[in-house]
Amino acid sequence: MTLTLTPSAEAELKRIWQAAGDAIGFRIAVEAGGCAGLTYKLELIAEPDPADERIEVGGIPFFIHPTHQILLSGLSIDYPQGLAARGFVFQNPQARSTCGCGTSFSV
Numbered sequence: 042m043t044l045t046l047t048p049s050a051e052a053e054l055k056r057i058w059q060a061a062g063d064a065i066g067f068r069i070a071v072e073a074g075g076c077a078g079l080t081y082k083l084e085l086i087a088e089p090d091p092a093d094e095r096i097e098v099g100g101i102p103f104f105i106h107p108t109h110q111i112l113l114s115g116l117s118i119d120y121p122q123g124l125a126a127r128g129f130v131f132q133n134p135q136a137r138s139t140c141g142c143g144t145s146f147s148v
Contacts, residue, residue, distance in 0.1 A: 042110045044069070044098050050120040050129065051099040058101060061085050066102030068093070071112045078147040079112070081131050111135070112148060 046054065058064060064085040074080045086104060089095065093104035105113060117132040137148055 042096055042105060043115055044096060044103060045117040046098050047119040049122060050118045053120040054101050063087055066104055068104045069113060071109050
């Protein structure tokens with residue numbers, strides 16, 4: 042499982058993680074929803090699911106359930122900070138189509 046962070050995404054995730062206190066890292070998952078069928082879920086967690094795989098990118102622990110790994114393999118996360126756009130942006134090589142706003146995808 043490969044995951045890439047841009048420098049701005051890494052800095053923002055570290056800021057969020059350090060401010061959280063008791064979180065051990067982030068879970069990345071895929072859920073049904075959005076215009077295109079699937080959405081990304083990124084959340085701080087206090088403890089992993091026993092089945093989660095742990096990977097570390099830039100010193101940040103991520104936990105991914107095995108059933109989501111195929112949908113997230115090669116995922117790149119950015120965090121643009123411009124006036125028009127601010128927030129996490131996911132670039133997924135597994136996505137065959139995305140919605141107009143880029144928050145959901147299909148495979």
